[in-house]
Amino acid sequence: DTGVSQDPRHKITKRGQNVTFRCDPISEHNRLYWYRQTLGQGPEFLTYFQNEAQLEKSRLLSDRFSAERPKGSFSTLEIQRTEQGDSAMYLCASSHDFGAAQNTEAFFGQGTRLTVV
């Protein structure tokens, strides 16, 4: 399967613990996005990578959140000192840069559902 892959699919953690999620984008997709989605809402942008460079972060992103994309391949999203409000679906998406401002079709992985208890 050559789609976006996320791991784990589900994570239950106790408040205050750290969690890390992994995303493997579609091969040769140099753009990678992280989004968060809660029930009844659309996905909320968290951060964006082009290759290994983190080019954009949401101003709403807490300092407890950090993301990396070493070598421009897979990416990890870490949440430190989790809070109950962090419970959500964390979605990763990837797209290919054709060099134009347009044509940024992004494809999502299955998501990681986080529950903080």
Add this chain to the structure above:
Amino acid sequence: QKEVEQNSGPLSVPEGAIASLNCTYSDRVSQSFFWYRQYSGKSPELIMSIYSNGDKEDGRFTAQLNKASQYVSLLIRDSQPSDSATYLCAVKGDDGYALNFGKGTSLLVTP
């Protein structure tokens, strides 16, 4: 704040009818527009993209864009019960890389 507005629904249509989903956006310089379908508990699935004013057809789906009115819509012809899902409108501005999503419209196609 770049807003993307959708009627949350639910929009109920009988099987075989045309479903019309609408979306407005606030950022006048937006360049790229996308429709995603999301089944309950699943991740969004890209179904249409549109970049220029006018209509774009793909099978039973037609996306319509009117940049002057800051309006984008999705028509689903011959609606099927399997089309029942939440439809998310996503907009990308000329600056930045983020897709801004609406809250989605819930569509119910009744047999």
